[in-house]
Amino acid sequence: MRRLFWLAMGITIGALIVRKLSKAAEKLTPRGMAGGIATALGDLAEALRDFSADVRDAMSEREAELREGTGLDGKLDKSATLQKADGTDRAV
Secondary structure, three states: OHHHHHHHHHHHHHHHHHHHHHHHHHHOOHHHHHHHHHHHHHHHHHHHHHHHHHHHHHHHHHHHHHHHHHOOOOOOOOOOEEEOOOOOEEEO
16 A cells, blocks of 8 residues: 555656646747747836836826926916016016
8 A cells, every 4th residue: 555655656746747847848949938038028018008107197297286386277376476587576
């Protein structure tokens, strides 16, 4: 009974090792490498899309802040004053 157990254990471990080595060998073939590169490029493209979307969102937020601060959005306070180059204030 013990010998049968160890025989089954050896066959199982051997099958697992063969499967793992086959997968590793497949990755080293030209087709496997091409698939890996294609997957990596797809992931890179997705990351760039996410990054550009984040940059666009931050850019529009900052633009809104700047427009509000400079009064370009038409909501400038009428009591605000502008400073001339010589340091004197003038009404807007």
